[in-house]
Amino acid sequence: MPIVPPLNTEAYLNYEELTAYLNSIAEAVPQLVRIFSLGNTMGGRSLWAAEVTNTNNGAASSKPAIWIDGNIHGSQLSASTACLAILQRLSAEYGRSPSITELLDNNTFYIVPRLAPDGAELCLTSGLSTSAGRRLGFLDGLREGLVPGDVNGDGRILQMRVEDPYGQWKVSKRDERLLIPRQPGDVGDTYYRLYREGLLDKEDGAPIHLRLVNSKRELSHDFTQECGPIDHHYGGNGFVGPFSQIESRLISAFLHSLNNLCLAISFRSGSGTIQVTSSPEVHRRDQALMKILASKASELSNIPIEEVAECCDFADWVYKELGVPCLRVDGWNLLREAGIENATDKSQEHALLAVLRWLDYNNHGQGFVKWEKCEHPQLGEVEVGGWDTSVSWSNPPVGEMLSTICESEVNLALCLATVVPKIGLGECRDEIVGWAEPEDGEAEELLPLRVISVEIRNEGYLPTWLTEELRSKDEPLISEISIPENAELLIGQHLSEHEQLSGVVSLHLRQSLNVPFFSGTSETGRCVENWLVRGSGEVVVSAAHPRGGVVQFISDGGQNTLRQRFKVSKPSAIIPSTSPVPYVVAV
Incomplete structure (x- = not known):
């Protein structure tokens, strides 16, 4: 097996070192990792992203996707180290760890370790802390x-x-x-x-x-209108609307290009909390879902949960604009490490x-x-x-402390990645129920009448609609049957649309039913499709959902049947070139 280089946690990587490390991983496992740029920042640096999946069993766009980012504030360097640690674990343990092999066979990760490379470089070279993505000197x-x-x-x-x-x-x-x-x-x-x-x-x-520094507004707040005008104390010159920075426009354009995005995790550093919004703008079932995910993350990392009333962070935009659940995970708090659990005033x-x-x-x-x-x-x-x-305040000390925090955040991310929808197959059969003469009367042998029955189900924790915010907008589940040219479909449609499928968590989001003695509810996590086919030969049934993946049932009418995932080849997700991309939101 190829050797993936280990991650150095004895120092925070600058832009050149981060770029070299990303490329070294892609060179070690090209079948798993592809490095590309979302575009260039105002400082001329590439906004690097890693696409991570097993490309030998299907295109990245045919699998549920998980977005992981870090360093959205220039000074939060440990967040980018956590992202690199996740990339290293996925790359190094594929084929060795059954759980990671399963993750990369069935899912795609998009990891952007440093959303604000200009601000991070400023912090690394001068120690100046800036929360936005711009360079010093504007x-x-x-x-x-x-x-x-x-x-x-x-x-x-x-x-x-x-x-x-x-x-x-x-x-x-x-x-x-x-x-x-x-x-x-x-x-x-x-x-x-x-x-x-x-x-x-x-x-x-x-x-x-x-x-x-004229930072306009924090990059994390540059995605929503709700943040309002910038603070004049920080060099403001009037109202600045959302997407005032090139980085936010590049990120928005790429995320809008992904129709398979299911979950987002945004790593931060400094506050030491997992933040979930309690804003009334968020549907109560979606709030309940976020709390379930946050509770699991807190259990794995010992990071406390903080409810915030505002709804103007990048994570809130991911939910409101894309309908995708997004957690803000902040693993470092200096006061807590120093034994001051309840100190709210740093002075x-x-x-x-x-x-x-x-x-x-x-x-x-x-x-x-x-x-x-x-x-x-x-x-x-x-x-x-x-x-x-x-x-100190923004990041943990390098070395053992940084390594320990990154390990905790890696385990958290890999566990949460397992919650995405997953289209699977239950009971499937290809049964001969009779024989029929050919219509042209020329063939000597009778043709079999075959009932093809396929049970399609969602084996994931999340429903295929992900959130109530997305439920009315998302695409339906599609099933398709392909038959030989000399066969005929007598009953059923070649292409059918189905209602979306619930997930394991769906029942628990109905608060009135979330008790151990409830009497049951309608089953909405699976559906059954039947066809009647006249003729022999190989029949292929495909079931697909943009956020649940692709699965197939293949049968020749005899003993040879096969179930497989991601057989269907699709073009990869739209990857921006190094030239400017058309922005989704006009400024």
């Missing part, structure tokens, strides 16, 4: 002020503190590294103003304003002291840089240092 039309930059030449953009008797911060008496808010009545001590490390674009003695002194102690013990002090005096070309003497959020 400052046109913004007010003058402080531009983030590396003042002391250490390759990072951290914090600056400037001594000022009217400053808002003071040094903690319990740890001199820590700045805490100034309290009422505080006088006679040393106080500081706190800024992002950087330079003033104009020195005129006026109050210092923050001239931050609480006892919580920050616990975090510093945890970083000292578990991260060799990385995550907080000791304050060092520095001569600022405009402000005079300042001190540079403070929190390095890229390896």
Whole structure:
């Protein structure tokens, strides 16, 4: 078997390293993995995606698809590492692990490890945390002020503190590294103003304003109208509608091209929760479904569930626009790791002291840089240092901690991937019920009258309609019978449409029936199709649903029968070229 390279969790990969690693996996297992680009970001980087399935038994578009993404915020680097770990596990254990072999034989994964490669590169090269996908330097039309930059030449953009008797911060008496808010009545001590490390674009003695990166709006919020206008504090210049960024348009175009998408998982980092929406805009049965999936994910990962009322995240757009359930999974929370389970305010002194102690013990002090005096070309003497959020608040320390979190998130994703619909066959028969003379009267032998009966069922956990949001829009189940040229179909249709099939979970989403002593309900997870055929030869019955896959029953009327999945060859999903794709949503 080919050797798939292991994933290095001793460092967060930059763009070139991530690109090389993706290509190395595709080279090792080309029959399983294909790397392609959704398009180029504003920074000129490719938005890489991996299509993962066993192509030897059918095209990717003929199987239920699972979308997995990470790093939608530039600073959330561990989310991209989790995606790479999933890709590595799928690629390395196919043919070795029965469960993974089953997954890739029957499903297609689309893994996009880094949705914001420009923002991630900015974080990796400077330490500057940005939630959006844009590069540093898009400052046109913004007010003058402080531009983030590396003042002391250490390759990072951290914090600056400037001594000022009217400053808002003071040094903690319990740890001199820590700045805490100034309290009422505080006088006679040393106080500081706190800024992002950087330079003033104009020195005129006026109050210092923050001239931050013009990120328009967070990439995760750039898919819906509900997020409203951007915050002027962050350099806004009026209302910006959805799809203001090239990345969101590329992602939307590709997801709209997939008619086999069944489930989405969006990995994040920093809050340490699995988020599900409680918005009244979400159908109650769909809310119940999301909670079932989130509960299983929480059980596997020990990540708590958080209900959010807003409905304007990328995950919400996937549900509202595509009708596909999408979970936001965030595996890292520094406060919780430091033993502060219920701390909601990161400025609480006892919580920050616990975090510093945890970083000292578990991260060799990385995550907080000791304050060092520095001569600022405009402000005079300042001190540079403070929190390095890229390896503390936003992401876990590399090494064993990162590896452990990724392992948990891999297991979570592979378990959830098993819930997608799966069209299968139950009882099938090809029975001779009589004999008939040929219509032309020339043949010497009588022709068999054959009853072909096929039971089509959904063996998956989710129904073929996935969610109530999609139920009225989704395509029907299709069955088709193919007979020899010299045979005749007497009863039945060559091509038939059927109502969609329920899944294992469908009953439990009806809350009034979700009790152990209910008296039963109508069975809607299977259907039976019958045909009467005159003539001998091979008969092929195919059953297909875009979100449930393709399955076939093949019989020659004797002892030779065969059931197989994905025999039907279909063109692969629409893959965008490197040139711009036509966007689904006009801006």
